Amino acid sequence: MLSKLFVKCPQCNTTHFYSFFKHANYVCSHCGYHFRLDAPTWLKLLCDRGSFQEHDESLKSLDPLGFPKYESKLAQAEQHTGAKEAVMTGVAEIDGCPAALAVMEPNFIMASMGSVVGEKIARLLEYAALNKLPVLMIISSGGARMQEGILSLMQMAKTAAAIRRLHESRMPLVTVLTDPTTGGVTASYAMLGDIIVAEAGALIGFAGPRVIQQTIGQKLPEGFQRAEFLLEHGMLDTVVPRKNLRKTLVSILKIHRQRPYTQRPQYFH
């Protein structure tokens, strides 16, 4: 997607040298636009080199409803993105801190959540609960995957319930909301993070802006549904520019690496 000599910012049209742009963590140096990144790029930005081990990479979507053109859409998405599904899960170390990791694939049918996404997320949460690992999710999504109908809606309940398992083993969920995070994914695991971080400028919401505009028949306010707007309304813990993101996440992981004091009998000795 980004393998060329120059890139143009879709927000301000400034042209950048790719090598400089990459060095700036794929953020436009002119207007601050945070480019959408695919899962392998996120893993490279965050994980200690060679530490990522993928889980459940062989899970594949079927077409349970016989939905028009779903199979060809899946094949096309696979071909275009090189990814097998809209989320990649696994374990990794980040600055030496072990963590379970889920990274959404923004270009795979808009990172929509069908059965496979729900299943991979639920399995990751259960794995982390069992192995006492904190969970870090880099999220972007267009919502539930329409082509799997009611089954994709049910993935919302499934993933939300699996977060309970993680909490029962006293491990944290940290969600990073990137542009765009909407629909059924926002209304399930994205907003259930113990700590919710968002990238600067990311569109985050339940309904998409176009649907809202059609419903209410008036223009939406400036900056509506952007990360900064959600922060102001108390819906996020922090908005972080990409250059500081890894550092912030490492601090969060290190703070949670301490065992809670109730489990440390020798604490005051």
Added chain:
Amino acid sequence: MKESDWIMKSALDTVRLARHGKRPTTRDYIDALIDDFIELHGDRRFADDPAMVAGIGFLDGTPVTILGQQKGKNVKENIRRNFGMAHPEGYRKALRLMQQAERFGRPVITLIDTPGAYPGIGAEERGQAEAIAVNLYEMSGLRVPIVACVTGEGGSGGALGIAVADRVFMLSNAIYSVISPEGCASILWKDTGRTADAAEALRLTARDLRELRVIDGIIAEPDPGAHEFPAETARRLKKTLRHALRELLEIDPETLLQQRYMKFRTMGVYAGAASPAP
């Protein structure tokens, strides 16, 4: 209604029946089902949402908490009820009263009839997505039985926000879908004229959901539908609820929660094996 009639009816016919203007509303069912009903209001945070009604009373002598989305009977009431589309305060009121039910050991009944959670500026500002997400999370751990029935429209996340239950039923002319057929047609074919095709493709009728094993049972409405025979429909609904609650009240809370977890955990269709093996 005969089995064969369901097959003959198109999905769009069912969508129309599910949205029928004379179809009984949640309050109608509550009045028919519940003795000594007291409506309880407000989320204690922001407002009382008229699109969600909730309260306490007796179902055949058993104390219950019952709640659901409320549509209006006419234009004026529909405007007040926001056509059954709840804001975050509606979901938070529902949660407050479900947690109250848990505290006092009452089972919860939810009745679902909504085009969806409201997509508006205030709803987004006050965290529509967060309100629904928290309900999914809390309902999956609520230590009392929950029985849900989709009585009309089960519109996406706005429906699921009160439908994470031990038993989920649908009336035979109800629908339950991830997106409205109109929304689906406009995204998929950029043509709202193809709503009928979208309704078929989405597999949103009670029969479809039973086949996909998302619901536990279908409550047959007398032909031609609940709008003609509200009392008989309510009677059948009551029978089903009573039966389900009798079963669920026998189960200890730990087992109940484990079964509820597995119910939703096993939903979804995919290929391939887990790795590393669990």
